[in-house]
Amino acid sequence: MMALAHVARRQVAAGAYAQASRSIRTSAPVAALGKFKMPAMSPTMTEGGIASWKKQEGEAFAAGDVLLEIETDKATIDVEAQDDGILAKIVAPDGSKNIAVGNTIAILGEEGDDLAGADALAAEADVADAPVPTVDGVEAPAAKAPEPAAPKAEAPKAEEKAAPAPAKSTEVGADKPTFFASPVARKIALAKGIPLAQVKGTGPDGLITKTDVESFKVASAAPAAAAGASAPAAAEYEDVPTTNMRRVIAKRLLESKQTVPHYYLTVEVNMDRLLKLRQVFNKASEGKSKLSVNDFIVKATALALGDVPEANSAWLGETIRQYKKADICVAVATPTGLITPIIKDAGAKGLTTISAETKALATKARDGKLKPEEYQGGGFTISNLGMFGIDHFTAIINPPQSCILAVGKTDLKLVPAPEDPKGFKTVNVMNVTLSSDHRTVDGAVGARWLQAFKGYLENPLTFML
Helix, strand or coil: CCCCCCCCCCCCEEEHHHHHHHHCCCCCCCCCCEEEECCCCCCCCEEEEEECCCCCCEEEEECEEEEEECCCCCEEEEEECCCCCEEEECCCCCCEEECCCCCEEEEEECCCCCCEEEEEEHCCCCCHHCCCCCCCCCCCCCCCHHHHHHHHCCCHHHHHHHHHCCCCCCCCCCCCCCCCCCCHHHHHHHHHCCCCCHCCCCCCCHCCCHHHHCCCCCCCCCHHHHHCCCCCCCCCCCCCCCCEEEEEEHHHHHHHHHCCCCCEEEEEEEHHHHHHHHHHHHHCCCCCCCCHHHHHHHHHHHHHHHHHHHHHHCCCCCCEEECCCCCCCCEEEEEEECCCCCCCHHCCCCHHHHHHHHHHHHHHHCCCCCCCCHCCCCCEEEEEHHHHHHEEEEEEECCCEEEEEEEEEEEEEEEECCCCCCEEEEEEEEEEEEEEECCCCHHHHHHHHHHHHHHHHHHHHHHHH
């Protein structure tokens, strides 16, 4: 879903660091050393990677110093020290990946501690407490497996022997020539390596002429290709290692598609009034931050959720959680994958505030600086591909949410207009498709929500009421 240039700042999870800190403060010199384990940077985090250590082995650090950068499924996060200490031993080096939460990544100590025991303490980690031995996506096994025996060298020779011998030339020296060619044709064929036996003559009695040889250019590529068949071909693909973010996206979307009973409802929205109102607002802003169509969509979504709260819900198995505020997730494409920062309580915010927050969160998402609380949670998701020229699509629900809205582009359409002398007029329309979880949102509920959403967009002055 790939370390990012910038990182979000967050302190070490209290439980993981506290355990190391308690060990550090013991009195015995060697026992004072403590295991520092991979912290859980979010409730859903199960594994992470080491982007880079900011301290070297044997280097002291103070409370608040950044010890390392951890790669999670959504971002790269700074881990800060909560107490003073010394980084005695790095167990998981830079580039390590797929380290389970709770696995030892370093040995920490305090000033005055005997660091000689750091290696022994690191070696005590059993299989369940050892980081997955991968660096930059490549396994680093402790013991090298024996290499398989080399294939017999005779095999290629056997193939060479089995290959048929090249056909004997039927030109000079052949007992019974099967073709006739003019001297000029023979000279050109010899210079270009063209087998005259494969050239069809068009001259008298089948004579191969100069024109026949020159027109044989396309066929002449066949021998060259055959000659180069034994040479190793250039790679026609590139294997790109998957990131933590991409693996999590793949896992969750697959689970969603397999376990959530999706159904889809589509409506067409007349955007004429909204586009005119947006033009008026942006003109009045005098070059300041301008409103986008997506800002209106976020606001209309929140208002529609207030009218149909059943759509603002989550399936929790034994219960259905219905949210009281409209926390809207907005899908943002980043270099490492899709992420959905949250516009919290969007129904209570104005268009300008929604616009500013959306832009700020999108920038942080692309830079990998989102904090977990800025993308975890939410009750409803919007995925807008209209800006990429997509007319219509269906989106996959982000569990445990019940709904996701897929937004297409705004386009011109001819519609009947009896009041117009021409009998028709041109309007701006936009297709939106609601994907719903049938366990929580029945078809009638989804239809009511779409009608409410459509009503707000087609009458945008209701935003002001």
